[in-house]
Amino acid sequence: MAFINKVENTNNIGNVVNNKNKADGSFEDLLKKELDTTNNMMQNAEKAEADIATGKVEDLAKASITIQKAEMQMKMVLEVRNKAINAYKELLKTQI
Template identity: 70%
Template sequence: MAFINKINSDINIGNIQNKNNKNDSGNFEELLKKELNETNGMLEDAKKAETDIATGDVKDLAKASITIQKAELKMKMMLEVRNKAISAYKELLKTQI
């Protein structure tokens, strides 16, 4: 029970901020490029894991499976970001000046 209380006390919903990105200038373009590069790296790792599984060179099947699943989730997230950006762009095109 103490573990649950510790988790709940650490969460501050009113002021959510990514501790890893405190030094970012808030530039969306840089953040998007960083995320795309990270996604690309994860996809390359997943492709290598798939190749290792297919050839039988995999040392830890669970770790390879997790790598593939992480890459899949990251790709889905990036696709949703793309879809939202396209949707916002289309909405801007509908705006009359």
């Protein structure tokens, strides 16, 4: 039981912030922020790919990591989209 209380009192776990006392954040704001982040990461990845192709890259490992991070972020956004579409379809099946 002490472990559960300890987890509940944690305000920040990784990038997830405990918002149970904050009413200012909404799912829409979170979604917009993540889409902006994804867009910026994809632009950085495209720049890194262009630098690799032209030979202007100074650190190949850093460019590779940038591309992989953007790819993972895009996969996460696509999964959220898929889950939202599936939830919408389930709501359409619901009878009133």
